[in-house]
Amino acid sequence: MRALINRLTHYEQLSKEEAYQLLVAISRGEFNPSSIAVLMAVFMMRHISIDELEGFRNALQSLCKKVDLDIDNTIDLCGTGGDGKDTFNISTLASFVVASCGIPVTKHGNYGVSSVSGSSNVLEQLGVKFTDEIDVLKQSIHEAGICFLHAPLFHPAMKNVAPIRKDLGLKTFFNMLGPMINPAFPKYQMAGVFDLELMRMYGYLFQKGDVDYTILHSFSGHDEISLTSDCKFLSSEKEGIITPMDFDVNYVSDAEIFGGKTLEEAAKIFDQIISGKGTEAQNHVVCANAAVAISMVKKISLKEAFDLALENLLVGKAKNSLNKLVVISQKIEMQA
Known part of the structure; x- marks a missing residue:
């Protein structure tokens, strides 16, 4: 996480796959709360890219408990x-x-x-x-x-x-x-x-x-x-x-x-x-x-x-x- 945060603080952007894997790693408990808080703070200080947003979204969609209600038009x-x-x-x-x-x-x-x-x-x-x-x-x-x-x-x-x-x-x-x-x-x-x-x-x-x-x-x-x-x-x-x-x-x-x-x-x-x-x-x-x-x-x-x-x-x-x-x-x- 330290290397990743260092990249982000130097205004580098994550690829879609990197963003995906980052959210997966967070979900597995691989990072401590302090590191996650710093990560959030970094993204509060600069704009998120489309690739980063898409990677984060894709990760949460793939990890979620999906709901099938047998209704098509919700x-x-x-x-x-x-x-x-x-x-x-x-x-x-x-x-x-x-x-x-x-x-x-x-x-x-x-x-x-x-x-x-x-x-x-x-x-x-x-x-x-x-x-x-x-x-x-x-x-x-x-x-x-x-x-x-x-x-x-x-x-x-x-x-x-x-x-x-x-x-x-x-x-x-x-x-x-x-x-x-x-x-x-x-x-x-x-x-x-x-x-x-x-x-x-x-x-x-x-x-x-x-x-x-x-x-x-x-x-x-x-x-x-x-x-x-x-x-x-x-x-x-x-x-x-x-x-x-x-x-x-x-x-x-x-x-x-x-x-x-x-x-x-x-x-x-x-x-x-x-x-x-x-x-x-x-x-x-x-x-x-x-x-x-x-x-x-x-x-x-x-x-x-x-x-x-x-x-x-x-x-x-x-x-x-x-x-x-x-x-x-x-x-x-x-x-x-």
């Missing part, structure tokens, strides 16, 4: 995080809205590292029990329209990295990998990224696969549609700009989409919104993101998808999906 809505914006759990809420519209969702998520509440934190707070049991995941997606894939259960290779990331509490190159390593390998992927350079790399890597994708980055710096600014998108078919006018809504302020200072506050905000009691700004941001996913799968306009999403959110269909997921996961735990 979608994941997942952001890199690391944007430092402290919003509520927008993509997770949007996932339940999308599920309520009849689109099966395989939501990949983890505990927050650089934020108060990641998707795993808030769902655990609301009663969801995590599992890697395939029969439970199938029941969840068939009855609730969504299953939740808690990353540590499916990526054992990350067990040597998780405590170090938690201690650092900062955005690392592992943030960049999250939306690309869903163990269910969904057909559709809506990925939010924290900068335009990463959007370019995501586009290159997604083009090499068979996933139907849309990548999002708001000019305000958010890794999703924030409605605080216009949003750049890059998809399998085209690229362009999404504005609030595409949904016939207004811009919002950062304060209106703040996610709270504690996990308890984050869970309360989440519950209020999914229960149809969110503010107009909160509802619009959730449904704007859901609309992109719905539009991808159903091949309808963003406005039509937004209207469908908002209706399902306000009448309680998204909340119903969450309730079913909680019940299914808790029943399994009681049987264990």
